[in-house]
Amino acid sequence: MSVSSTLDGFSVRSGSWLLSAIQVVPSFCWLLLSAVLFGCGEYLSKRWASAPSFKLGAAVVLVDAIGVILWLPALYNRNQLSIVGVLWALLGTVVTVSIGLFIFKESLTWVQWVGIVCAFVALALLQK
Secondary structure (H helix, E strand, O other): OHHHHHHHHHHHHHHHHHHHHHOOOOOHHHHHHHHHHHHHHHHHHHHHHHHOOHHHHHHHHHHHHHHHHHHHHHHHHHHOOOHHHHHHHHHHHHHHHHHHHHHOOOOHHHHHHHHHHHHHHHHHHHHH
């Protein structure tokens, strides 16, 4: 047995353990976690825009990077970019709007509220 096949065998075995662990968690949970971290990144971005600093900017990049990494298991589990991408975008939008409304006390027009309701309807329909 060559060194390369031993290494290949090790990477396959360890990779299959990781992929099996990823599949235990439903894709919607991965998406939700990713969207929450995206929202945290949005919150930090707004704070950075008010008082720019290297430390806050680095925190934005780190939180957003972790959020993107958590999107990958959702895509792996569901394997439908068209659905998973739209679900993530809708969840990210809802989280971002919620942060704007409840933390930063921003307001929406009635037409924008209708759009938010439509986003929830779309989330429900895309889960089928």
